[in-house]
Amino acid sequence: MRNLLKNIILTSAILASSIATQAQNIAVKGEKVYTMEGKYLENGVVLIKDGKVEKTGVNLNIPSNYEVYSAKVVTPGFIDAHSVVGLAGIFNQKHDQDQLEDSSPIQPELRAIDAYNAREALVVFLREMGITTVHTGHGPGALMSGKTMIVKTVGDTAEEAIVKEEAMIAMTIGSSVASKFKSPGTRSKGIAMLRETFVKAQTYQEKMKNKDASKHPERNLKDEAVGKLLTGELTALVTAQTSRDIITALRLAEEFKFKMILDGGAEVYMVLDEIKKAGISVIIHPTMMRTYGDSQHASFETTGKVADFGIPMAFQSGFEGYVPKTRVVTFEAAIAVANGLDYEKAMKALTIVAAKILGIENRVGSLKAGKDADLVLYDGDPFEYTSHVEKVIVNGKVVSDKRK
Amino acid sequence: MNVKTGLFLACVLFSSQGLMAQTQVFKGAKIYPISGEPIENGVLIVKNGKIESVGKGNDIKIPKDAVVTDISGKVIMPGLVDTHSHIGNGDGGDGSGPLHPDVRILDAIDVNSDTFKKARAGGITTVNIMPGSGHLMSGQTAYVKLRKDPRTINDMLFVSDPINEIAGGMKMANGTNSLRGKPFSGTRGKSVALVRELFVKAQHYKSKMEAAKGDKSKLPARDLELEAIVQVLDGKRVVHFHTHRHDDIMTILRLKKEFGFKVVLHHVSEGWKVAKEIAEAGVPCSIITIDSPGGKMEAVDLIFETGGILEKAGVLVGYHTDDGITDSRLFLRSAAIGFRAGMSEKKALESLTIANAKMLDLDKRVGTLEKGKDADFIILSGNPLSVYTHVLQTWVEGQKVFDYSNPDDKKYLTGGPDVFRGEFYSHHDDLSEGDMK
Numbered sequence: 031m032r033n034l035l036k037n038i039i040l041t042s043a044i045l046a047s048s049i050a051t052q053a054q055n056i057a058v059k060g061e062k063v064y065t066m067e068g069k070y071l072e073n074g075v076v077l078i079k080d081g082k083v084e085k086t087g088v089n090l091n092i093p094s095n096y097e098v099y100s101a102k103v104v105t106p107g108f109i110d111a112h113s114v115v116g117l118a119g120i121f122n123q124k125h126d127q128d129q130l131e132d133s134s135p136i137q138p139e140l141r142a143i144d145a146y147n148a149r150e151a152l153v154v155f156l157r158e159m160g161i162t163t164v165h166t167g168h169g170p171g172a173l174m175s176g177k178t179m180i181v182k183t184v185g186d187t188a189e190e191a192i193v194k195e196e197a198m199i200a201m202t203i204g205s206s207v208a209s210k211f212k213s214p215g216t217r218s219k220g221i222a223m224l225r226e227t228f229v230k231a232q233t234y235q236e237k238m239k240n241k242d243a244s245k246h247p248e249r250n251l252k253d254e255a256v257g258k259l260l261t262g263e264l265t266a267l268v269t270a271q272t273s274r275d276i277i278t279a280l281r282l283a284e285e286f287k288f289k290m291i292l293d294g295g296a297e298v299y300m301v302l303d304e305i306k307k308a309g310i311s312v313i314i315h316p317t318m319m320r321t322y323g324d325s326q327h328a329s330f331e332t333t334g335k336v337a338d339f340g341i342p343m344a345f346q347s348g349f350e351g352y353v354p355k356t357r358v359v360t361f362e363a364a365i366a367v368a369n370g371l372d373y374e375k376a377m378k379a380l381t382i383v384a385a386k387i388l389g390i391e392n393r394v395g396s397l398k399a400g401k402d403a404d405l406v407l408y409d410g411d412p413f414e415y416t417s418h419v420e421k422v423i424v425n426g427k428v429v430s431d432k433r434k
Numbered sequence: 435m436n437v438k439t440g441l442f443l444a445c446v447l448f449s450s451q452g453l454m455a456q457t458q459v460f461k462g463a464k465i466y467p468i469s470g471e472p473i474e475n476g477v478l479i480v481k482n483g484k485i486e487s488v489g490k491g492n493d494i495k496i497p498k499d500a501v502v503t504d505i506s507g508k509v510i511m512p513g514l515v516d517t518h519s520h521i522g523n524g525d526g527g528d529g530s531g532p533l534h535p536d537v538r539i540l541d542a543i544d545v546n547s548d549t550f551k552k553a554r555a556g557g558i559t560t561v562n563i564m565p566g567s568g569h570l571m572s573g574q575t576a577y578v579k580l581r582k583d584p585r586t587i588n589d590m591l592f593v594s595d596p597i598n599e600i601a602g603g604m605k606m607a608n609g610t611n612s613l614r615g616k617p618f619s620g621t622r623g624k625s626v627a628l629v630r631e632l633f634v635k636a637q638h639y640k641s642k643m644e645a646a647k648g649d650k651s652k653l654p655a656r657d658l659e660l661e662a663i664v665q666v667l668d669g670k671r672v673v674h675f676h677t678h679r680h681d682d683i684m685t686i687l688r689l690k691k692e693f694g695f696k697v698v699l700h701h702v703s704e705g706w707k708v709a710k711e712i713a714e715a716g717v718p719c720s721i722i723t724i725d726s727p728g729g730k731m732e733a734v735d736l737i738f739e740t741g742g743i744l745e746k747a748g749v750l751v752g753y754h755t756d757d758g759i760t761d762s763r764l765f766l767r768s769a770a771i772g773f774r775a776g777m778s779e780k781k782a783l784e785s786l787t788i789a790n791a792k793m794l795d796l797d798k799r800v801g802t803l804e805k806g807k808d809a810d811f812i813i814l815s816g817n818p819l820s821v822y823t824h825v826l827q828t829w830v831e832g833q834k835v836f837d838y839s840n841p842d843d844k845k846y847l848t849g850g851p852d853v854f855r856g857e858f859y860s861h862h863d864d865l866s867e868g869d870m871k
Contacts, residue, residue: 120728151734155726300851318725320758321854329850353729353759361725364821365764369848415770415821 055079056426057096058405060104066382066396076104078403081426086397099428101420105377105412106397107162107404109384110359111313111344112267112293114169116146116153116181116188120355126150129169129349131176135211135220136227138199138259139251140176142167146188148181152356156347157183158430159358160406160419163193163385163394169349170202170269170294171210173224177255178267180388182404184424193390198267198291199259203275203282204324221278228286231256259288265389271296271315271324280308291387293346295336296328302339311342311387316357317365319348333363334370337379344384364413376413402426409433457481457497458832462506466818468787469802478510480809483831488803511783511818512803513559513810513830514765515790517720518674518700518754521549521762526565526573526605532618532625533632535666536658537573539565540591540601545584548846548854553762554580554836555847557825558755559810560791560800567607567676568614570625571632574662575602575674577794579810582833592796600671603698603794604662607676608685609732626685633693636663666695672795673697674720678732680707687715698793700754702744703727703736709747718750718793722760723768741769741785742776751781752790763847770819783818 056078063074065086075090076083092098119126128145131137146166147153156164167178178197185191207220214220234253238246258264268279271294283290292298294315298305305312314333321328336343345366347357363376371379385395393402403426410417422430458480465476467488477494479486487494496502522543527534543563553561559580565572578590593599608625612618619625639660646652665671673695675686683699690697699705702719705712712719721744727736744751753768755761760768765786773782781789791801799808813827825847828836837843845853 120726120734121731122729123731152726152728297851318761318764320761321849322758326854327849327851329853330848331850350729353733354725355729356726358725368821368824413821415767416774416819418774 054427055093055096056403056423056428057090057092057098058104058407058423059098059100060407061102063104063397064106064377064381065398066106066378067398074104076397076403076405078405078423078426081403083397083399083401083403085399099407099421101407102410103408103412103417104397105160105406105408106381106395107406107422107424108160108359108380109163109165109344109388109395110156110161110347111165111384111388112178112346112348113164113166113356114349115156115164115347115356116148116150116166117142117168118152118349118355119147120151120155122352122355129167129175130171130210131168132172132210135173135207135214136223136252137168137172137176138174138255140168141196142177142179143188143192143195146179146181146191148185148187148191153183156356156358157422157424158419158432158434159360160408160412160422160434161359162404162406162422162424163390164347165197165388167197168200170200171206171349172200172202173207173214173220174227174256175200175202177264180390182424184429193393194388196258196264197388198265199255200267200269200293201279202269203279204269204271206324217275217278221282224282225285227252227256228260228282228288231260232286235260260286262289266290267293267313269293271328273297273300275324276301277304280304280310283308294325294348295332296325299329299332299335302335302341306339306341311344312336313344313346313387316346316348316359317362317369318357330365330369333366333376333379334372337371337375342383342387343375343379344387345379360412364415367413373413455482457486457500459496459500459502460505460510460813461491461496461502462504463508463510463813465803466509466511466783467803468512468784469804475506476510478803478811480829480832483809483833485803485805485807485809487805505813508826509814509816509818509823510803510811511814512787512801513812513828514557514786515560515752515788515794515796515801516553516558516755516757516762516765517562517698517752517790517793518564518722519553519558519561519757519762520564520566520759521547521553521561521757522563522578523547523549524563524565524576527569527571530617532569532612532614532628533571533659534565534569534573535571535604535632535660535662537565538576538601539563539573540576540587540596543576543578543587543590545587545590549757549762550580551836551843551846552854553755553757554828554830555825555843556755556761556763556765557812557814557828557836558762558765559812559828559830559835560794560796562603562674562754562794564605564674567605567611570606570608570612570619570629572605572607574671575605577602577796579808579830580828580835581830582835592799600665603672603674604666605674605676608682609676609678610730611676622682622685626689629689630692632659632663633667633689636660636667637693640664640667667693669694669696672793674700676700678703678730678736680704682732683708684711687711687717690715690717701733701756702740703733705749706737706740706743707735709743709749712744713747713749718752718789719744720752720754720790720793721772722754722756723771724760738771738775740775741772741782745777745781750789750792751777752785752793754790766818766823766825767821770821773819779819786818 114129168176788801
């Protein structure tokens with residue numbers, strides 16, 4: 031009996047301490063709390079329990095066992111809607127650059143999860159800058175470079191970081207493909223190769239429909255992956271910068287009836303009608319992207335035009351061969367706001383709209399009861415050059431309290 | 435010269451001088467003269483391309499014949515000085531060897547390049563145009579003014595005689611960019627040995643020149659390479675040294691100690707690790723703001739805090755664009771991020787202006803708003819270190835070279851259809867991508 035009592039006491043002590051470190055209850059107070067569920071709250075409070083948002087509001091009663099943090103501004107963790115981070119590493123050496131396989135221009139079977147390094151220094155950097163969710167994977171440069179994934183910028187393994195293991199298939203239409211492969215050497219050839227790929231996948235799919243399994247073709251990972259575009263199970267993330275390449279992408283999507291999201295879009299301001307009519311969302315190029323090659327006509331004002339046209343839009347860090355090895359979407363949005371993008375729309379593009387475009391709005395993108403408790407605390411306007419990130423909370427845990 | 439041409443020339447001279455001679459007054463703005471405390475309700479008076487006076491609205495007498503512009507609510511500060519840029523599509527030494535002291539970038543600059551318009555849109559008025567970092571010494575740099583409508587490079591230089599005057603500095607580099615296959619050096623040790631040999635040779639050349647005491651028959655045969663290095667040894671030509679890693683920085687301080695040249699450290703990603711040593715050597719640092727660390731091994735420890743750490747150590751700190759690495763249109767941003775990460779506001783503003791002018795030995799001409807200095811200034815919509823602030827106007831030597839309200843100018847700020855020609859200075863024009871890493 032005495033032993034049993036001892037055991038019970040010991041067990042409950044262990045339980046209590048593990049709860050304290052793992053599922054801390056937190057109350058975040060903010061002079062301005064952007065819940066992204068309606069107008070921001072003035073002097074708002076976010077209660078966090080078991081890694082989720084428990085409640086938001088003003089004048090909330092904060093239970094005594096909640097750790098309280100205060101900040102000038104509070105936002106949901108920002109979402110980087112397209113990156114290669116984790117596949118591309120900080121060193122920029124062969125051993126940490128897995129964002130583009132150049133053995134063949136069409137390899138949709140490659141999976142981001144097989145190359146994602148959750149402990150990558152750039153992932154840590156983004157986390158400390160308040161970027162909590164990243165859509166990453168094989169990058170632009172191949173006709174089909176691989177399957178992307180969505181991660182939180184936490185976790186020691188890819189498995190721990192996953193929000194969505196297979197998100198989209200990354201495709202590129204434009205002159206950058208010809209610069210990396212012997213064939214396609216031209217735009218038209220690239221599209222012919224893509225069409226052949228889709229036609230082949232259609233045939234494969236037809237054969238797989240046969241009720242007699244003995245008549246099925248041998249399993250083919252490439253056809254299987256492209257097949258997921260044909261069935262709508264996966265979305266195509268099509269990187270296209272020039273207006274002609276954007277229109278070509280729409281033509282391809284119409285022919286093979288796949289869902290697409292436009293990525294990049296340096297000249298999207300020239301074809302807004304077509305994009306809107308096709309019901310396509312845009313993950314816009316970094317505002318500060320260099321203006322050369324296919325992107326030479328990029329403009330600081332594009333984001334404002336896209337958002338004002340009513341086209342769903344998110345920000346991305348994109349891909350750089352040199353520096354900066356990753357961009358920070360907060361910085362990109364700031365320059366967009368300074369050049370005409372509405373402030374609220376910018377905030378949405380970094381949170382709830384990005385979450386919707388990526389299909390993860392049930393988990394992230396706003397501060398709503400039941401959603402993941404991913405929050406960032408700032409000492410001022412998040413877009414202002416001179417403001418700092420003071421704390422980052424992911425899944426209800428403080429993952430950074432460095433002033434950044 | 436016939437009479438007709440003479441008359442024509444006289445007219446041109448007269449009219450342009452007439453324009454320049456017109457006194458211009460800008461009143462009502464908050465003025466950051468940089469040479470002193472900010473002035474609320476300030477007045478700036480400009481005449482003949484020079485600053486006539488700067489002061490408080492009530493204290494300054496406004497000349498009767500002046501053109502007065504009321505810019506109440508706006509901000510004026512000196513035109514920005516960029517110590518390290520690759521605008522203008524120039525180039526430097528080629529792949530024939532690692533050291534090119536005789537190569538001048540001013541022989542290759544395209545004055546019509548749209549990159550100059552981009553820089554004016556960013557409020558930049560003075561630029562040190564440099565050849566790349568793929569060589570231990572890639573050539574002579576050019577100090578230029580972004581004057582209105584230049585027709586030739588002569589219209590942009592600070593000097594009036596580019597054949598006989600020193601028109602810029604000397605670009606050098608250490609670390610990995612200049613480590614390449616033959617005929618380049620493959621190791622850091624060999625790199626330094628090559629540089630020392632060149633400097634020692636120049637020392638001998640200099641002694642022979644001095645020993646000749648003007649006797650032409652005793653002068654050594656003219657050597658363009660050594661001539662330029664002698665200018666470096668004499669402190670007349672500043673060395674602009676690309677460097678990232680702490681040990682490479684120490685190597686430069688060692689070289690400086692041995693040969694006694696004037697040097698500015700550029701980029702200085704790991705400068706924060708040896709801030710004390712840099713301060714003790716009295717060497718200025720021109721740093722770069724990159725939005726994330728890495729991109730190459732020697733820049734992995736790059737941090738936003740470098741400016742603040744160096745400032746506290748007592749180092750003269752400036753920022754540069756390294757355009758196309760960062761964008762001339764956003765130069766103010768570089769220092770704003772430095773301020774965010776610990777620099778004082780005062781030093782952050784100096785790091786865009788007077789600190790950089792000092793690094794180029796041009797501080798008598800530019801970098802502050804003071805009587806007698808060149809009338810290079812920018813009019814801003816607000817606080818210089820705010821993301822929401824726009825450069826409304828850029829003025830060089832009393833002439834407006836950028837106006838945000840003019841769509842033909844503004845497009846060089848925003849970009850858009852058929853604005854930029856798609857040029858990108860790769861930074862290592864004669865290098866393959868593999869070498870770059």
